[in-house]
Amino acid sequence: MATSSIQERGSTSGGQQMIQQMAHLSMDDPASTDTVTARRRANALRPISKLPPELLARIFCAYAALPKFNEAPSAAEFSLKDKVVVSYRRQIGTGWLDVVQVCHEWRETAFECPALWSSVPFPLDWGQHWARQFSALSGAMPIDIVVGRESHRRGRMGTWVEDFVKAHKFRLRGLAVGFTVSEKKWIQEVVDIDAPVLTHVDVFYAYSWPGDHAKYIHGGPFSAPELRDLVVFRVSPDLSMASWPNLRNLQLVDIPFDASQLQSALATTPLLERLLIRQLRHSYSIPAPSPSSTIHLDHLERIDVTGDSDGVMAVWGTLVVPSLAVVRLSFEQPTRDELRIDGREESLTTILSATRQHMDRLAYPLPGLSLEVSRDALIIAAYPEPEGGTLPFKDDARVIEVQDKQSSSRPYDFVAVIRAMPMHTCRLLELSAMIHWFYWADVLEETAHIEVLCLSACGPETTENLAKAALYSTRKNGPTLFPRLHTLHLYSVFYDSDDPQPDVVPPALLALRKWLERRDHCGVRKLRIQECSVFAEWVDIFRQIDGLVVEWDGDVRFCRGPNPSAIP
Template sequence: MVNNQVSEGYERPIQKLKVRRNALAPIAKLPPELLHRIFAIIKEESERLLQPKQSLTHPPTHDTQAALHALRAWNVVTHVCNRWRQIALDASTLWTNPPIRSRLWTMEMLKRSKTAGLALDLASDTSSSNRTVISHIKHIKTLKFQYDSAEALNFLFMGLSDEAPHLENLSIIVNVCHGSAFLLRGREVVRFLLQPLTFRGTKALRRLTLSGVDVRWDSALFHGLSHLSLRNLSAECKPTWRQLMDMLELMPELQALVLDSAFPLETPSSSFPLHLPNLKELAVYSVDAEVQSFFSRISFPPLERLYVGCRSAGPSLVDYASVITAVSRSCPFVDTFGVADIRKLKIHQRMASKYGFCIEVFRDLSRPNTFESNLEFLFGSHIDDPAIHPGNKIVRDVFGRLGFVNLTDLTIIAGTMLHARVLANTFGRLPRLNTVCISALISRKMINVLAMDTDDPTKKGLDDILFPTLHTIVFESVAFKPSALYDARVEDVQDLLIQRCEYGAPIQHLRFNCCPFLKRTDIARFSEIVPDVQWDEQEIYSFKLGDRGHGLGLGPFLIPCFGF
């Protein structure tokens, strides 16, 4: 009892001293407006770090948990002191992104946001809150839906007739790839149809994403957009070429356009191309005839990013060179693709994709490898003979049209089975290529391409060798297992290094990343030839895995995964 009284006697003076100290601290003198701005920056940064990264090349992914995680990250400012808490609670713009998965937080934040513009991310599994928050349509700025059921989305939109004057960004994704968006009832196909009056008065709308959604092509939603993405349209909903061009003509400020399986089935009539003067990013995916038809009907200025996905509609091979030519004619400028500025190129396979063969090019080497490419070609074709790899024709056609003479970095990812002659003829004479990154199934073949022909004594000059400016080789996920069928062997790499020294084109830098069968003695041998050798020291023993891979030397840990 006495101890409690003593403690209480000290606690009050101590609390008063803490309050006085806080009041005298320099940060306490910051005006509310500045603190509000600081809180807003913390909130924006938390949301940026926790939201899934968006890409022009892939459909947007919605993470309804991200808003809750971001809220927990920045909401700590309300627990620092009473003054900070009151400033945060009075700032309605801090509470505009309610975490839909938490109904209690959502209801509270709807109150705190007052009339500030809301950002809502709704999904099938948050239905308990969806109808409540969508009733605030008059105050919504960003509205995103990701549903697995067309019926559930139709039910959600019943009775939604209020205008949306502040809506700037609308995204509706019905997951047709999961097979549940189109529900069969006997012979009737139930699709989600966006009714013309569902969103009215959307004068502020600038970004529109529709995937697996049927829509009327005279909809007011298409007026004045700066960003448009249309994917996975049903055959019944696809526009005519005239409807598609008329729709695009309503968007003179259009900056980014994605069309994936959204082209007319009819043969286009000849007409004067529509010019998109402000276009900066364009992504087009379809069969070769539709891709060529589209690019014959539009023109645009030089783009920051251009992605073209092209596949064959039947058993015949795609004429990839004609596709490249059709694309280049859409730009009235000399260098449509910005070839002169291209510095890095990556060739790889996209598994389980209808566009399996991918060529990506980058202009800025200072960006991390995960940064979006500036130019991307995705190709897929029907091949009757599995021994014929379509990548060889693709590489010949693309590089026959685009030289990439200023290329300095080349990356060839596992699974790309290109012929040695194609590799040599395409890349062997590039005048500025100094770095080659190779991995897995292409490594042994690439070593053979880089090797010199020492049996010909007359060819000893720098002009007689392939890759004359090469000074760096990077091995990524190459096991170096002796019994592997496609892996490079240590002895072959050593011979290559010695041969290039003899020809006056020595390798200066070697990099080994995730090469588990390499040994320290191997690295020591390389270091006697190359002045700079770097190894991540990941040996097979550190993985504690058995001898697996069915002759390829590749366990599951060796296969890398690569992915508005």
């Protein structure tokens, strides 16, 4: 394929330099007419001429996405640790300058293919000349616009930005905005009913700009008719006027939203797939909705909601979501009633009841549960069967997660939490809590189906109390604790004292051995010890038990022995 001469390019990082390059590209080469005609005739015989413009556009996109390696890396660009040259991807759009200069055929095809120039967001931060070039080359195709996302350029946008966006609103497909003081007034005039093809909106407001002390700002209803994705950060839409019949993804972050208004907005989102809300609160001035009024989100795949208990429950209690949806609720701010102990316990009961109700609706039971209980936090999570059936669970595998992070002068009621969960389907249980031994006697029935138990990131008291409670249950003729348990996993438990000695076994491990030795009542066949502060001598006391398989990772880094330097 005959190629045209390549223009001297140099650096193309700035907008003005790119405009100059574009101007050069649109000019004919300083060659005679006969030469140009002959060159075009030769190009017409090449395979490139037989490719459709759509395929050429994909080729251009692939080349433009390649990283640009520095030809002579400096010392700062060479990583001594990784022994590799650090490469930098050039700014969006500069790749076209390489591709369209391959030959006349490629260049003319690129200039005559609006879909190529509308395939990447218009970088308005580079200036209006570059934006207008993009606009002209994209024809009437739908476009995406990015403005105010480069921190070093924030606050330097002129009034032309507002005029440019409004002028192209009719073909605006996506809008990503980083707000500054001067730009926060026009956004609601753009994302409205007059934006017929707008599908994606991502708005970020940084209130750290000098002279602006507002933590968040108010926007319009963001009611573009075809809107599919709405992500706003510190920008409060007018939910009372929202209408989102095609919305799939809704993320409202770092804004105090009223639960009743959110309910009204969600009622207009029948196709919603992802819901992320932060700082949801309940309004006592607005009557609570009737329990019979429900919102069906049949396409929802994931819901993450954070706020005060009344606010979260006001929304969660009215939603009907698919049984396969991932649910994560976090209650972080106490309401007025919850400042009292009895009010807090009533709120916790409501939370657990709603969680149990959703778990009972699941199309398939979740065999895994984890409970993290402390004086100021409760985290309940449900999991599918883990790979290999080993614990601890992986956080990203959680299907349901409920967090209550409210402080109190009294700890959570472990028995009430256990009884509120569907323990009849639970076979794998992970505990991270300090549980008194006498609590276990009240949950013998609830723990009857547990096959794998993991004590994770808890103190040695939990191990000792569990062993004592299990031994105590064998003294009666009634049910014993964990009758089906066959695997016990100790994960990240610190058993050593201030001055541990390899030949002095901690009381917690001695109590555990005493229980595991009762082979007539204890069915544990495998003990797994991982990332715990134990010496090899402590592990050996369990290897002596007949019928017990001991798996230890051999990690003694967490042991603070008499001579730490001697520990490998």
